[in-house]
Amino acid sequence: MTGLSDSFQRPINYLRISVTDRCNLRCVYCMPVSGVCPLSHDDILRYEEINTVAKAAAEMGIDKIRLTGGEPLVRAGLPELVGMLASIETIDDISLTTNGTLLAKYAAELKSAGLNRVNISLDSLKPERFQSITRSDSHLEDALEGIEAARGVGLEPVKLNTVVIPSVNDDEVLDFAAKTINEEWHVRFIELMPLTGETKTPQFVSASDMKKKIEKLGELEPCLPSVGNGPAKYFRLPDARGTIGFITPVSEHFCFNCNRLRLTADGKLRPCLLSDYEVDLKQPLRQGVSSEGLKKLIEEAVANKPLQHHMAEGQVPRQRPFSQVGG
Numbered sequence: 142m143t144g145l146s147d148s149f150q151r152p153i154n155y156l157r158i159s160v161t162d163r164c165n166l167r168c169v170y171c172m173p174v175s176g177v178c179p180l181s182h183d184d185i186l187r188y189e190e191i192n193t194v195a196k197a198a199a200e201m202g203i204d205k206i207r208l209t210g211g212e213p214l215v216r217a218g219l220p221e222l223v224g225m226l227a228s229i230e231t232i233d234d235i236s237l238t239t240n241g242t243l244l245a246k247y248a249a250e251l252k253s254a255g256l257n258r259v260n261i262s263l264d265s266l267k268p269e270r271f272q273s274i275t276r277s278d279s280h281l282e283d284a285l286e287g288i289e290a291a292r293g294v295g296l297e298p299v300k301l302n303t304v305v306i307p308s309v310n311d312d313e314v315l316d317f318a319a320k321t322i323n324e325e326w327h328v329r330f331i332e333l334m335p336l337t338g339e340t341k342t343p344q345f346v347s348a349s350d351m352k353k354k355i356e357k358l359g360e361l362e363p364c365l366p367s368v369g370n371g372p373a374k375y376f377r378l379p380d381a382r383g384t385i386g387f388i389t390p391v392s393e394h395f396c397f398n399c400n401r402l403r404l405t406a407d408g409k410l411r412p413c414l415l416s417d418y419e420v421d422l423k424q425p426l427r428q429g430v431s432s433e434g435l436k437k438l439i440e441e442a443v444a445n446k447p448l449q450h451h452m453a454e455g456q457v458p459r460q461r462p463f464s465q466v467g468g
């Protein structure tokens with residue numbers, strides 16, 4: 142293993158793989174209500190192809206993989222892919238980001254295939270609001286069952302991702318925070334990024350405003366994450382069993398620590414979520430590229446990883462919806 146670093150000396154060891162652009166929900170900040178024109182079956186990388194990319198990346202120094210989407214659990218046979226990735230010796234952490242609504246059905250199978258842990262996106266604890274944010278007929282209960290199922294089979298720590306949307310769910314910041322006191326909930330509040338498929342983009346609620354609200358419940362003590370060293374900054378309320386994290390892509394970017402590459406569902410390698418630059422791997426894979434050739438393409442993507450995003454200046458990716466890149 143050589144170890145991979147970009148032109149700004151950032152070590153790159155984390156690959157986020159979007160396994161599908163499809164989703165059973167239509168979250169207001171992520172997808173247009175009509176959905177997006179889905180990629181065809183043939184456009185999507187096959188599991189064997191994803192595994193080939195992961196193996197080459199692992200030989201270069203990638204040791205953490207996250208599966209995301211769209212909703213990864215709408216793609217058939219996901220445990221099969223987890224099993225393939227888990228058999229790559231140098232991959233030491235495989236995680237999944239999911240909306241949780243289908244997780245109860247698959248949690249045990251994913252765990253035995255080698256999945257280590259899950260992040261579950263949950264933006265409301267109110268059943269009707271859950272449906273209006275997700276613009277679906279899925280139920281809050283389904284996501285809550287997903288959380289319990291993940292815990293039950295040991296896909297831990299279960300982290301919850303909550304995107305805070307002004308005038309939609311910002312009144313629930315305290316309710317989510319209060320949950321961390323008596324239960325082992327690890328809630329991460331995410332600032333809303335202006336990437337929505339809808340034309341009218343709401344403002345965001347900053348992490349510092351969220352903190353001010355939460356401190357009504359007690360002082361927030363900084364603490365270390367239970368696992369990983371991602372962009373969230375973690376805190377704990379006095380004597381709380383769980384933790385509260387803040388992810389601040391808008392008010393305070395964390396690009397200087399970014400260790401990520403992203404593989405889109407249709408086989409493009411993206412060194413930055415918020416830039417349209419990408420390197421195609423699908424065509425070379427289908428033309429029988431060698432492992433060395435694949436590694437050169439991975440190096441090319443890494444070499445072009447930008448220093449930071451420019452969301453504040455209005456530069457957001459135009460060519461794809463967020464659901465295709467994988468958040």
Ligand code: SAM
Nearest residue numbers: 170171210211212238239240262302333334468
């Ligand atoms: N469907 C899965 C889920 O919802 O967890 C995985 C894909 S989703 C695109 C990944 C994450 O991106 C979710 O936690 C979601 O809340 C977050 N996300 C999507 N659009 C966002 C936005 N405009 N701003 C901040 N986070 C966003």
Ligand code: SF4
Nearest residue numbers: 164166168171211240
């Ligand atoms: Fe689907 Fe996740 Fe996007 Fe919601 S955030 S629409 S669950 S991909």
